[in-house]
Amino acid sequence: MKKFVVYIIIILFILFCILFSISHIFNAKYSSEDIYNLVQKGIENMQDMQNVCIERKNEMGLVKFYYKGNKRKLLVMESNEDLSLSYSIVDLDKEKQYNVSDEKKLMFIQNETYFNKGLQYDVFDSISSKGYNFWIELSYIKDEKINEKDCIFVKEVTYNRQEDGTYKSNSDSDEDIRAYWIEKSTGFILGGATIKPTQTNATPEAWINSITFGTVKDSDFDLPTGYTVYDRSE
Numbered sequence: 001m002k003k004f005v006v007y008i009i010i011i012l013f014i015l016f017c018i019l020f021s022i023s024h025i026f027n028a029k030y031s032s033e034d035i036y037n038l039v040q041k042g043i044e045n046m047q048d049m050q051n052v053c054i055e056r057k058n059e060m061g062l063v064k065f066y067y068k069g070n071k072r073k074l075l076v077m078e079s080n081e082d083l084s085l086s087y088s089i090v091d092l093d094k095e096k097q098y099n100v101s102d103e104k105k106l107m108f109i110q111n112e113t114y115f116n117k118g119l120q121y122d123v124f125d126s127i128s129s130k131g132y133n134f135w136i137e138l139s140y141i142k143d144e145k146i147n148e149k150d151c152i153f154v155k156e157v158t159y160n161r162q163e164d165g166t167y168k169s170n171s172d173s174d175e176d177i178r179a180y181w182i183e184k185s186t187g188f189i190l191g192g193a194t195i196k197p198t199q200t201n202a203t204p205e206a207w208i209n210s211i212t213f214g215t216v217k218d219s220d221f222d223l224p225t226g227y228t229v230y231d232r233s234e
Contacts, residue, residue, distance in 0.1 A: 030140040035154055035182070039124050039138070042187030049117050051216045058206035065118065068216045072115040089221055090115040096233055098223055107224060109231040119189050119206075123180060126156075133161045141200050144181065147207060149190055151181040155197070171197050 030038070046052060049067040056063055061079035065072065070092035076085060086102040090112050097112035116122070126136050138154040145151065156178045159167040170177070179202055181191040188211060191204035 029143065030152055030154075032137040032139060032157075035138040035140060035152070036127055038152075038182055038184070038187045039120070039127065039189065040187070042120050042182070042189060043124050045186050045188065046117075046120055047213060051214050053210075053212045053215050054118060055209045055211075056206060057209055062209075066216045066220050067117070068218070068221070071221050073221055089223070091221070100224060100227070102224070105224075105227045107227045107229050109229065109233050111233045119180075119192060119208075123189055134167075135159050138180070141179070146181055146191070146204070149181070150184050151190065152184060153179065153181055153200075153202075155179040155195060157197075173197055 050069060052065075052067045054065045054067075055077075056065065060081060062077040064075040064077055066075065072090045073087060074089075075087045076083060084101045084104055084106075086100050088100070089098045090096075091098070092113065092115065095111060095113050097110050099108040099110075100106070123138075127138055129135070135158075137157050137159070139157045141153045141155055143151070144153045158170045158177075160170065161167055174196065176194045177197055179193050179195045179199075180189050181204065182189050188208070191207040193202040193205050195202050
């Protein structure tokens with residue numbers, strides 16, 4: 001009789017594990033491939049950054065990024081730090097960067113051949129590059145409506161190559177990882193945070209308040225006149 005009860009308990013335990021696994025699979029509404037495709041959709045919706053304005057807020061303040069052709073402008077709207085920088089313009093055609101302080105009437109010029117296109121491209125590049133020693137995927141955590149945006153909350157999972165040639169994820173690690181909020185309708189990555197692998201809730205460290213297209217003008221990249229210029233590009 002006791003053996004029978006033990007067998008029943010074992011069978012029930014196995015059934016519970018199977019049901020739990022099935023439930024977990026169905027609760028994972030987005031596979032890593034689904035999330036990759038969503039981020040890629042966001043890249044396509046960015047229209048190659050040809051005429052885009054992005055407003056982003058983080059603990060340091062509020063900034064606007066203007067992109068048009070081969071130019072990018074970073075405009076400081078609000079700052080929680082004592083910054084003299086008012087805005088910075090990168091012109092890849094001239095291979096120069098112009099850092100401007102309206103307060104001090106100064107402009108610093110330096111050589112520059114690259115500008116960052118933002119979080120969307122950084123994340124897409126990281127999940128598109130599958131290296132020999134490791135690769136990164138995004139794993140679904142949950143649906144979340146945040147700042148009136150309908151998003152999915154995801155985390156980075158890194159697979160590292162072991163000595164035997166197999167790959168192991170960092171899911172059991174206690175090291176901090178990156179997590180993101182991706183808007184379902186557009187694929188735009190609107191925010192990011194640093195979390196533990198087992199963490200399911202977080203507050204954005206940075207958040208994109210708005211993304212607008214077709215509003216950037218050539219005059220947004222006009223340089224000031226009458227300022228003291230320090231040219232370090234020569």
